[in-house]
Amino acid sequence: MFWRLKLGRGKEGEIISLFREHITIIRDACELFLECIREKDRVTISEVCEMEKLGDTIRREIVLKLYDGAFLPGIRGNLYRLAETLDEVLDTVEDAAIMFMMIPELDEGVMAKCVRIAEINLKMADELLKTFEALRNESDLRDRTIKIRIMEEEVDAIKREIFRRLMETDVQSFWQGMAIYNFIRHLTNVSDLIEDAGDIIQILNVSLR
Amino acid sequence: MLEVLPLIACILIAFSIGSNDTSNAFGICIGAGIITFRRAVYLLGVFVFIGGILQGKNVMKTVGRELVSINVLILSIALLVSAFMIVFANWKRLPVSSHQAIIGSLVGAGMALGASVRYDTLLKIIESWIISPLGSMLLAMVVYSICEILFRRMPLFKVERILRTLLLLNGMIIAYNTGANELATALGPIVYYGILTPIEAVAVGTLMLWLGAMCLSSRVIETVGKGITSLDAFSGFSAQFSAGMNVLIFTTLGMPVSTTYCIIGGIMGVGILKGVETVRFDLLKRIMLSWILTPLLSFATCYLISLLSIS
Numbered sequence: 001m002f003w004r005l006k007l008g009r010g011k012e013g014e015i016i017s018l019f020r021e022h023i024t025i026i027r028d029a030c031e032l033f034l035e036c037i038r039e040k041d042r043v044t045i046s047e048v049c050e051m052e053k054l055g056d057t058i059r060r061e062i063v064l065k066l067y068d069g070a071f072l073p074g075i076r077g078n079l080y081r082l083a084e085t086l087d088e089v090l091d092t093v094e095d096a097a098i099m100f101m102m103i104p105e106l107d108e109g110v111m112a113k114c115v116r117i118a119e120i121n122l123k124m125a126d127e128l129l130k131t132f133e134a135l136r137n138e139s140d141l142r143d144r145t146i147k148i149r150i151m152e153e154e155v156d157a158i159k160r161e162i163f164r165r166l167m168e169t170d171v172q173s174f175w176q177g178m179a180i181y182n183f184i185r186h187l188t189n190v191s192d193l194i195e196d197a198g199d200i201i202q203i204l205n206v207s208l209r
Numbered sequence: 210m211l212e213v214l215p216l217i218a219c220i221l222i223a224f225s226i227g228s229n230d231t232s233n234a235f236g237i238c239i240g241a242g243i244i245t246f247r248r249a250v251y252l253l254g255v256f257v258f259i260g261g262i263l264q265g266k267n268v269m270k271t272v273g274r275e276l277v278s279i280n281v282l283i284l285s286i287a288l289l290v291s292a293f294m295i296v297f298a299n300w301k302r303l304p305v306s307s308h309q310a311i312i313g314s315l316v317g318a319g320m321a322l323g324a325s326v327r328y329d330t331l332l333k334i335i336e337s338w339i340i341s342p343l344g345s346m347l348l349a350m351v352v353y354s355i356c357e358i359l360f361r362r363m364p365l366f367k368v369e370r371i372l373r374t375l376l377l378l379n380g381m382i383i384a385y386n387t388g389a390n391e392l393a394t395a396l397g398p399i400v401y402y403g404i405l406t407p408i409e410a411v412a413v414g415t416l417m418l419w420l421g422a423m424c425l426s427s428r429v430i431e432t433v434g435k436g437i438t439s440l441d442a443f444s445g446f447s448a449q450f451s452a453g454m455n456v457l458i459f460t461t462l463g464m465p466v467s468t469t470y471c472i473i474g475g476i477m478g479v480g481i482l483k484g485v486e487t488v489r490f491d492l493l494k495r496i497m498l499s500w501i502l503t504p505l506l507s508f509a510t511c512y513l514i515s516l517l518s519i520s
């Protein structure tokens with residue numbers, strides 16, 4: 001038992017690895033999404049759906065291991081919330097990918113801004129992974145979560161610009177407009193959810209002190 | 210034949226301590242999922258035995274030789290009444306100290322039957338009962354403050370891992386104290402009357418305590434751990450550690466003190482540090498009432514029964 005506690009293996013170590021894997025999948029999904037919308041590739045983007053399924057499996061494993069009694073009760077609740085939020089991030093990336101397959105080609109200016117948002121999402125996922133890793137070797141995560149928050153604010157500003165431009169654009173039908181709106185909404189929600197996940201990590205970090 | 214009665218009473222007390230004090234030692238660890246109930250009970254057995262063998266003699270000597278000059282009638286009445294009180298308190302989920310019941314009973318029966326009672330020893334024991342929870346309270350405040358400063362600079366997963374290890378070590382210390390102090394208080398009179406040798410007494414006592422833990426533990430901790438103030442792992446550690454250290458000091462001095470009351474003192478200390486409003490004074494009053502009534506009631510009951518037995 002002591003060697004397990006000392007080396008951080010056992011259920012706790014497995015959960016930490018699962019979280020790392022979960023965030024890495026988010027990062028990979030964001031990267032694939034970015035490449036696909038940059039190349040206007042509407043076929044490869046469907047692979048994001050497979051990644052979402054994998055994420056779902058990991059979430060279930062984390063929850064089961066937490067239920068088995070991994071970690072002290074004081075932080076189990078927040079770890080569960082983190083797993084749920086990470087799952088929502090992947091769901092939202094998947095929703096954005098599905099919408100991208102449905103929408104017509106967008107105006108170049110709008111598309112460039114969408115690519116910029118996808119780039120920021122990828123950077124945020126990278127930063128989220130670093131923030132989670134920091135739970136193992138840093139005591140103060142404020143600077144890291146502030147970085148995530150600043151990137152999210154940038155996405156918010158771009159989102160407003162996109163909607164301003166879209167209002168001036170004609171659409172062929174209500175459903176086409178709806179699909180474009182949903183694409184933008186899901187794309188921008190990814191950053192919101194990554195920010196939420198960052199906040200949960202920050203709460204986790206202070207929960208035992 | 211009359212010598213069998215104190216032995217039966219002792220076995221009953223050891224069984225009750227087991228059902229009561231596994232929660233003191235490993236309650237937080239079991240609740241936090243650090244250790245399974247079964248493993249906790251095995252660890253309890255091992256450390257109770259080690260405690261009884263290594264340091265049990267100090268407390269046995271105070272209770273069995275230095276408090277009252279014992280005869281078989283005093284022994285039978287005192288231990289049977291104590292056993293009844295402890296079992297009843299466990300059944301009613303009251304955090305009653307087995308030490309107080311045993312000491313009160315021995316003094317009550319001794320006085321009624323004309324045995325010489327050493328009041329200087331009694332005074333020292335009562336002083337220990339007052340000082341030990343207060344000491345735990347102060348130590349818990351110091352431990353909590355130090356940990357707060359130390360843990361603030363450590364990463365979360367490291368803090369979590371250290372806390373889990375410390376909680377487990379705390380459990381072992383409390384289990385050790387249970388053998389060296391709690392069980393020794395019950396065994397002292399029968400050892401010094403010559404019914405069993407210290408090693409035999411510790412072996413039988415540990416076995417019965419272990420059985421009690423296996424069959425009936427996990428009851429009083431609900432009142433102790435959750436009732437007085439909301440208790441997280443960090444506060445639980447501070448309270449338990451200070452109680453463990455306090456009881457260890459008093460055990461070395463040969464004073465029979467209650468782990469339960471020391472933990473309550475520790476929890477109070479942490480509660481006060483977090484803000485006095487977090488302490489549930491209504492429940493604390495109930496515990497203090499039990500602290501005063503237990504020795505008085507056991508004293509009075511044994512005194513009356515002993516007078517009746519003479520007449």
